[in-house]
């Protein structure tokens with residue numbers, strides 16, 4: 001019996017021995033291709049010995065200082081490094097230990113920004129359904145992942161949710177032959193109905209990840225979001241915990257929209273699994289209110305700006321720069337998406353292939369014409385993910401309930417940025433094989 005309070009008592013999980021490159025090696029001697037980059041965390045690949053070497057030689061100088069009492073060089077240098085690849089206008093970075101902490105920090109920063117500017121009535125937040133922003137009560141309140149919200153519903157904060165840009169299943173544009181951007185109009189309507197003067201910020205995953213597998217909005221979407229937020233004095237916060245830091249082939253996913261958010265939140269690939277690390281990038285408009293007013297941000301975790309995590313983050317950044325890993329996912333992603341699009345031609349179970357760079361989402365349907373999802377009891381994604389694992393390939397299963405509570409089967413393929421074409425072939429060939437078997441099972 002395990003001594004760990006397990007995430008999932010129902011599942012028998014393999015025990016890890018070691019990991020290297022894109023492979024995780026089990027204690028049972030099996031090798032698993034990490035096609036989900038361990039929840040989108042692993043950018044630079046597993047088992048990079050240069051990180052362990054750097055830790056041994058320099059990291060041991062100091063592992064921790066309380067950052068309310070001491071500054072340390074790794075926080076300073078990593079901040080500067082990240083700002084050097086961030087959208088112009090970002091001027092400061094706040095380091096935390098992960099994605100939920102980054103979003104929690106951003107929403108508090110937004111709130112205090114308004115308080116400092118004499119607008120304490122701005123207490124509500126805006127976010128979108130079918131989005132994920134974290135597990136703390138505040139970030140779960142932002143999340144539109146209904147199945148995870150349900151047990152905690154009475155505790156959740158006042159967040160107004162609007163429709164995500166889910167073109168494949170959008171009730172606005174379903175009969176219009178394409179995206180009409182009505183969901184952005186809904187954002188403005190919701191602001192006006194609730195009272196713009198009560199709203200602090202709008203949170204959006206630049207590209208929606210785990211809950212709906214890769215919703216990429218139209219080119220003008222974030223320009224309109226930015227205009228609306230500016231019109232009503234609302235801060236726009238881009239959650240790039242999953243999609244940022246190279247995953248889409250750009251340093252930040254929002255780079256493709258040419259829009260400057262007020263904050264960008266990061267996690268996952270920024271530490272690439274070598275240390276728990278998250279960050280909030282803050283633009284000059286927000287930073288200047290604190291700097292010029294000589295105000296302290298009333299916040300701080302014991303581990304904010306953790307010295308060793310920042311040191312590791314710097315090693316990760318240097319590897320990313322040296323090996324062009326902020327852009328490589330764009331090139332490899334084109335190959336991955338090309339292979340998945342071909343697969344879609346041959347498998348009627350694939351309804352939609354979407355995402356960007358080395359984030360590919362695949363949505364499955366019982367009927368391609370009507371886009372009818374599988375009944376949740378069929379556990380289609382669960383079966384698919386298990387069959388892939390039996391073939392030695394790990395992919396991420398989408399969260400049930402994505403399609404407005406009607407099942408919604410989808411997977412995420414998010415391999416490390418160092419993945420090769422041959423390794424992408426292994427992933428897609430396994431999926432091809434599994435889908436052939438599943439279509440026989442579904443037909444029979």
Ligand code: PLP
Pocket residue numbers: 098099100101103132133134135205209210239240241242243267268
């Ligand atoms: N935001 C997004 C978009 C995520 O995908 C995640 C995690 O999957 C989080 C926030 C929460 O990050 P963490 O699990 O590091 O707290």
